[in-house]
Amino acid sequence: MMPYAIGVALALWTVGFARVVGFDRDRAFYPVVLIIIASYYVLFAVMGESMRAVMIESIAMTAFAVVAVAGFRFNIWLVVGALAGHGIFDLFHGQLIANPGVPPWWPQFCLAYDVVIAAAVAIVIRGRAQVSAATRSGTIS
16 A cells, blocks of 8 residues: 555655746656656666566657657647556556566556656646636636
């Protein structure tokens, strides 16, 4: 239960901190977060000294990085979907990829973090869209 709780708390802290200090005003912030999240499994493969896992995890990381770039350039909602998708990936990671470096608690932690940050980013995006629409319509000056 603790990995889930820590994942939720850190995801909320990440979004809250980014909002307070203004990091998330830059459109690149959440795509970069996605790339970093996807890179951890490669790190674990290196720690587990498995070149096969490094190669497979690098392919998965590249796929998430491609979506991060597409989300940055074209539609930030792709990043939200990929963050949530990475959470689903965490659910099945152990059955898909043998990576001896992954800590036993990591999939639960990462699942919670990914899903919560995806939801929080979606709320932020919706809020910005509503403020932008209200500003355009003249209801907010």
